Amino acid sequence: MNYKTVGISLIFLLCALSLSAQQDGTFAAYKLAPDETLVLDGRLDEPFWSAVATATAFRQQEPLEGQLASEQTAVQVAFDEKNLYIGVRLYDSEPGKIKAYQRRRDADLATDDFFAFILDTYDDQRSAFYFETNPLGMMGDGILRTGQGSTINRDWNGIWRVWISRDEKGWMAEFRIPFMTLNFNPNNDTWGINFLRTIRRKNEITLWEGYRRNQGIERPQDAGKLTGLSGIHQGLGLEAIPYAIASGSQRRLDPENPMQGQHSFNAGGELNYNINPNLKAGVTINTDFAEAEVDDRQVNLTRFPILLPERRDFFLQGANVFQFAPSSNPNPYFSRRIGLQDGRPIPIRYGGRVIGRVRDTDIGLIHVKTGEAGELPGENFTVARVLQNISSESTIGAIYTRREMEGDSLPVRETFGADISLSTSKFLGNKNFQFETFFVGHTPTFFNDSSSLMDRSVRGLRFNFPNQPWDAHVSYREFGIRYNPAVGFVPRVGFRRLQPTITYNPLIEKSNVLRELSWQYYFEYLMLMNWEPATVNHRLRFLGLRFESGDILNFSVLHNYEFLDFTFDILRDGAYLIPEGRYQNRGFSIEAISAPFRKIGGAVTWTNMGFWTGRQTSLEADIFMRPLIGLNMTLSYIHSKVDLEQGNFKTHLLRLNSSYDFSPWVSINFNVQYDNVTERLGTNSRFIWILNPGNTLFIVHNHNWQRFLDRLRPMEIQSTIKLAYTFRF
Template identity: 30%
Template sequence: MLHVIAVSFLIGILLILNTNLAHAGKANVSDDDLNDQKLLQAEKISGKIRIDGILNENFWKQAKFSSEFQQQEPGDGDPPSEKTEIAALYNDDYLYFAVKCFDSEPEKIIRTELRRDAFMDKNDYFEILLDTYHDKRSGFYFLFNPYGNKRDAKLDDEGRNYNPEWDGIWECKAKIIDQGWFAEIAIPWKTLRFVEGEEIYFGANFGRMIRRKNEKLDWNHIPRNVGTWSIFKLTYAGHLGPFHNLKQGGNLEFQPFVVGGLQNDLQTDFDFLRNLDMGLDAKMNITSNLVADLTFNTDFAQVEADQERVNLTRFSLYFPEKRDFFLEGAEIFNTSGGSFRGHRGMGGTPQIFYSRRIGISNGQQIPLWGGAKVTGKIGKYTIGVLDMQTREKKYTFYDEQTTVPSTNFGVFRLKRDLFTRSSVGILFTSKIEENNSRSNQAFAIDSRMGFSPTMSLTTLVASSNTSDESDKKNKMANASFNWRTDIYGAGLSFLDIQENFNPEMGFVRRKDVRKTSANIFYSPRSERFKAVRKFSYSISGSYLTDQQNYLLERSVSASYRIFFENSARLMMRLAREYEYLPYDWEVRENIEVKEGIYQGYSFWAAFRSNEARPLNLALTSAVSHYYGGTRYSMSSGINWTGFSRFTLNSDLNFNQVELPDASFHTFTVSNRLIYAFSTEAYIKAYIQYNSDRLRFDDRVKWNVNILFRYIFRPGSDFYIVYNQEQLVGNNNDELTNRTLMAKVVYFWRK
């Protein structure tokens, strides 16, 4: 059990380790390394730069701009169609960048997103990747568009562990002018993590997307053959520096918050309850590369509701984490090991730590007393410690009174870098219910061997122990080999999960199984068709048995894809599938599928249109066998940016299930409407409709989530949130939740 006392003890050990290993983590770069890759020289200045995107300061006139960008797409290493320049300066407080994205047709520059952290892959954009430890593994990622809108992330293992929910404090302003679009960026040293030294260098790379041409540029060229998300391949990064006598600074950060509003739901007997509460999030830099996060009376009022999804399988759906405290540093707690995405019910590698197990039960928010987290890197060691305490909560679930006891959750993670791109690590989780001393622990060892930028082997072995359950047959193992280039790729994966493996702080889709998966693909570039960039052909197969090697599922599929020059895609897949259903299963109320063997074909086709257009579509259609019957599926995704500052995202999903003795259909719609007043303020309405009547007593479900956010200074936010959930129909309308809340968060750093 990792109580606060234990966390404090571990922090003390880490401080001792930091003293002993500080020299090992020093970011020295040899002359040979500097000569092997490009160097962007960063000059030190005595003054401060005003961030406005105009680049009229004398400092920039004296800076050394680099214009050595090359194409990665469509031509590997070809000269760019438009010129790009970048320069770097720094002082004791900030790292500055100036970016010049020249464009011969500035009126065609695409910029649609003004909302902080929005996906900007449909925009022109520029990206900065900083390997601050110069370990060629981990880094900070910054992306912005011609509006100056920002998105950022932290990554580890060259992007295999990627956390886009990290929100750093930094400034960016951009302007469109006659020559193209220019930008200024200021990143406080307090935002980054690095090893202090008299003279250090960062690893760095930069990229640009010219959206209307679907042209991708990079600064220190990364061969297209290394595969997707290649900018994260830090072994190909150049150098940024030298930086002299850098100091981290900013040892303390505080984010107090006040939240208040009205609540009307089942938990208040449908009487309006006035709520007023406050809490505190704090951050302390133990060293320049080790940080402690503290939270008290944690609140997540501004978190968006989960998307409505229809489950037509026998197994649980996976929902992503959206809460800030758990998202920051999440990449550290991820374990290696992976398998190919399986078909219906086959699942993937278990997640030993799944943070949604803390503070959420059956979709209900469980109040948190608070907790502590320590994350960082010491030499070749990456370290993460988490301890959280929840309060007791009683609620009604399916007309039954449920009590969740006050519970302590603890996690410890330690990973060591090996060679150039390999690592080995351990993960330990502990859950203890305080009223009955019931406990559950899990222990895992994972490794990743990177043989080259395109070839790797990952392994994961784990066991669990529960105080009131058997400690036999409680283990799992996974091994996955992957080789992936731009043209060729193959993979082989094996997964074994015993019947009593039960990490209660993790996510396990299915137990008592053994699964083998294989995949091979070929993606040649098109030379004959000018509108086509490349084709892709793939074959994959999966074989799933129980622990007695009795066949449960089998699948063989062939896929064909066309990638067009304008970013549109056409995809098709044909599969032959086999499934043994070991028991009678009620798909929906009074609709039962009998035990037995079911097999047949499935066909899937999808099209995604040109992402540079104001209106772009993603259409999917499928026909598949379904337990002796047929399932017809259709879905569409619509993204419209026809009006300035306004964005509409709409997802529609329809299923028609025809069984020998019954039939039913489901229909879900999710609409997200966003209006951005500026890069600091926006309003978002998320409206969802679910017509899965057999789940809701012949009723439909409506969810409404409206959020207004104003960033009145970096790190400080004002929110207004309205939530409503309602079941409608069958002469039995029911309001299950209605909440109106306001929240103020203030950021202070010393």
């Protein structure tokens, strides 16, 4: 007997059986027997793994759409009553060329080889939990929600772990995800699931299901199915997260006054309870955000305020539920309105939230009580969101916010809105098509406010065709002249806006140099409420090049029209005043982006553009350096040279972000920022030690200086130590 022939035949038979088991994108999870044990070391050498169904046959999304992956991947799933286990073997014919730089949790893995997967625990094709790792054991996660495009809330930090090992065949990963970390329907034993692998040196992206360019890991409607998940539970579902914090600070109100110091100790925490596997309730007392990153400083030369991202964990958890027409930005709820005033923290006395699902309805409810801060009285904030699933990929929803200030200086301010999102992934056979419409209005902002509801509301609609190589959308919206949601954010009001965009991104399959070409036309026509043009923008990317190396070049021409109906003070200091009038501006921009896996690289954008009565030349550069594994440094420089009839000036903004990650559990971060408009220099240093997932020690030091009489004088010094611990029952 020819044993070699028999062996090869058996291998092909096993592969055929594996492929047969997943022809329809479905495979079964393996339930561990009571006597089967799992040693979590990233090696997949326990005997039971040989009996577990395997998902293989990953296919390329890029560079050769639909072709089998150049390096194969095998994924297996097992579970017991408390945890889900995912074992992954990532084969690599050249393991010495595997790229891995990142260790810090939620680091950007555009630099690395990595493996990611989603769990659509309701099997509703609308939302999913997202997890990822790399060959260094970095842990990344988030919550995914579809809509007008897909967004991953990467600020969600679940409690789970991954173990990694490497050998001559590639690398392996073992994940343990407690069911208490997830929300799910205990009566449904089928979840949506999909897997993605990136081989960075080849710029190859492969997926198990949904590998077409208009699909991907962020579309749970294109995922496969995981079956057999029965007999799982979350224990009591009770989670307590107490914290203790000690801080010392010195401040002065202006550079001529002496520093005044104070010390404080505080304690508080959160208590969360899973009402059922679908619905989680929580309360927080004496909420503190000392560990949050500082905001990136901005130099704002526009007429409108800039939206800064939320960085506080309490408001980030479940934030995807509260999203409302995110592509149109009516922003009826903006969490930085709660507990912050001009960037300064306002004490939060207590808060509560309920987030989850009841049958086919997503719900979110937040109530927060803030304390007094100087002359600011305490306030009560309430936010409620309901999102009902309809048909296979669509939703209809409503939002409500309420803000009540103690005292009688302002009325109770309430905001209400409704939105509809209709989506299909089967338009013209296999294309994506989406429609969205919304309305938001609010009660009067002040006593004796005589404005109409139309003045205090926004409304709009949007058609979206998110596909490849063609991608297009068109939107129309109206923002009333008195629209000002009390718990929201709006930079500009009193306009009607039409905005279409069309993009063409063909892949070049027979080139060893070019991966993709790109052309895009963006048009914005913004009118005042009397239909008079206020802002008109044309932006034509007449050539975009994405190379096989991962480097990108974009060339664009720009045209802008502005109607200015008031005198605009550019620097807010009276030095450069732009008179009322109509202004035509023309220019161009060049953008260069290096492949992110390089040890030294970055992105540079140079723009030369008309600017009011003159011209503006701007340079934006982000240069990264990774001399060692775990060491990441990014130097950002934003420079503007403005020449006007009223005079000339230059602005400079410099940021240095650096970090060293000793492991996925221990890191040091240092941030320094300076700009010549405010003439403030600030540093933020953070030491983070994750003792175990959910148990973290933070040490934070902030130091800020202000230029005064040609010297920098310290304005604020603050040091904080915080320990947060998680107990699960």
